[in-house]
Amino acid sequence: MKLGLPKESHADEKRVALIPANVTRLIKKNLQILVESGAGLAAGFSDQEYQEAGASITDRAEALGADIITLVNLKGEQFDEIKAKAKPEQLFIGMMDPLTHPENAATLAETGTSALALELVPRITRAQSMDILSSMATIAGYKAVLLAAHQAPRMFPMMMTAAGTLKPARAFIMGVGVAGLQACATAKRLGAVVEAYDIRPAAREQILSVGAKPVELDLETENTETKGGYAAEQSDDFIKRQQQAMANVLAQQDIVITTAAIPGRKAPVLITEAMVDAMKPGTIIVDLAAETGGNCELTQLDETVIHNGVTILGPSNVPGSAATHASQMYGTNIENLLKLIVDDEGQLQLDFEDEIVRDTVVAHQGEVVNARLRDLLA
Numbered sequence: 001m002k003l004g005l006p007k008e009s010h011a012d013e014k015r016v017a018l019i020p021a022n023v024t025r026l027i028k029k030n031l032q033i034l035v036e037s038g039a040g041l042a043a044g045f046s047d048q049e050y051q052e053a054g055a056s057i058t059d060r061a062e063a064l065g066a067d068i069i070t071l072v073n074l075k076g077e078q079f080d081e082i083k084a085k086a087k088p089e090q091l092f093i094g095m096m097d098p099l100t101h102p103e104n105a106a107t108l109a110e111t112g113t114s115a116l117a118l119e120l121v122p123r124i125t126r127a128q129s130m131d132i133l134s135s136m137a138t139i140a141g142y143k144a145v146l147l148a149a150h151q152a153p154r155m156f157p158m159m160m161t162a163a164g165t166l167k168p169a170r171a172f173i174m175g176v177g178v179a180g181l182q183a184c185a186t187a188k189r190l191g192a193v194v195e196a197y198d199i200r201p202a203a204r205e206q207i208l209s210v211g212a213k214p215v216e217l218d219l220e221t222e223n224t225e226t227k228g229g230y231a232a233e234q235s236d237d238f239i240k241r242q243q244q245a246m247a248n249v250l251a252q253q254d255i256v257i258t259t260a261a262i263p264g265r266k267a268p269v270l271i272t273e274a275m276v277d278a279m280k281p282g283t284i285i286v287d288l289a290a291e292t293g294g295n296c297e298l299t300q301l302d303e304t305v306i307h308n309g310v311t312i313l314g315p316s317n318v319p320g321s322a323a324t325h326a327s328q329m330y331g332t333n334i335e336n337l338l339k340l341i342v343d344d345e346g347q348l349q350l351d352f353e354d355e356i357v358r359d360t361v362v363a364h365q366g367e368v369v370n371a372r373l374r375d376l377l378a
């Protein structure tokens, strides 16, 4: 079978879905790999490296015409191009934002094309090596701290100098999943005093494990975690009580990183305008939930907002800003998934008895086959 690797069409997307090291390993599966010329350049991988790994360098039409096509973005303008060109026997693999845009799975199903949404890889031990959400969140958490450090009017570590003692920065991480935990660890490594809060009680130990201090808000709620390990959506009353309790903690911080997300839902507002009013001038907020509405009421996507001396950043596609490592991790996740669904003769074998296949394939043989998406579309 032919495996296509097109160049991402969005000008701001520097990542690529497979790197040459993945090609070297995947051709052993008897796959013929077609790489669109320049596909890896922005991530630091030349055509020559792909060629040396065993791929053929092609044009876009040939890469998009393969049997299996791997992409970073199977959404946005690239999705529009694909839906117009897709053929029934093809399988597209990429990030589809499926819980927010289930209609895209339906559109591909109408063309008879198969699609696999990487965000739906189940959070089970066997699928960890295929989990792009964790890979990308790791990078986002790390980079968020660097963005904050770059903007901050102070340094992170305590320093005893001939010109006096400098106090360490105080950093507060709100939402401690994969990104938040990496943000805690990165801020700690830079020398900040780090505190963190998550709605899920299980996060407490993880916060302690990276040397940060959990903030307890004493807010009773029964249902904080779903079966898949994600945060459950909370009532308006809970969010209001959470905001009140949080205001005092926030007023003492220099750096705030927010990462709170509920899959398929708008991000919860954890920081209101009034809470920003009570913060110290010079504080930096990096809102990693900006793409899903933001955890801070004042966040503007891809803008720097300055409010009473507090700077609020709402960057999009933060993992893409570390494109080499993001592509390495993403490519390895896809490689592991391909090894599950392609046999040693290079033929596609979708075993719907397998939980990973069942959860991630969204469109197949003219149908939306994923139960969650079918519910959303009903």
Ligand code: NAD
Pocket (backbone or CB within 6 Å): 122, 123, 124, 125, 127, 128, 131, 133, 134, 137, 174, 175, 176, 177, 178, 179, 180, 197, 198, 199, 200, 203, 228, 229, 230, 231, 234, 259, 260, 261, 262, 263, 268, 270
């Ligand atoms: P996420 O990106 O969906 O959300 C980020 C964090 O925000 C979560 O920790 C969530 O609890 C928190 N949050 C949501 N609403 C909040 C609120 N109102 N106040 C404070 N915090 C709030 O989460 P994620 O990074 O994808 O990880 C979710 C969980 O899944 C974590 O426990 C992670 O360790 C676990 N996980 C398990 C596996 C696996 O077992 N294979 C893989 C990856 C992640």
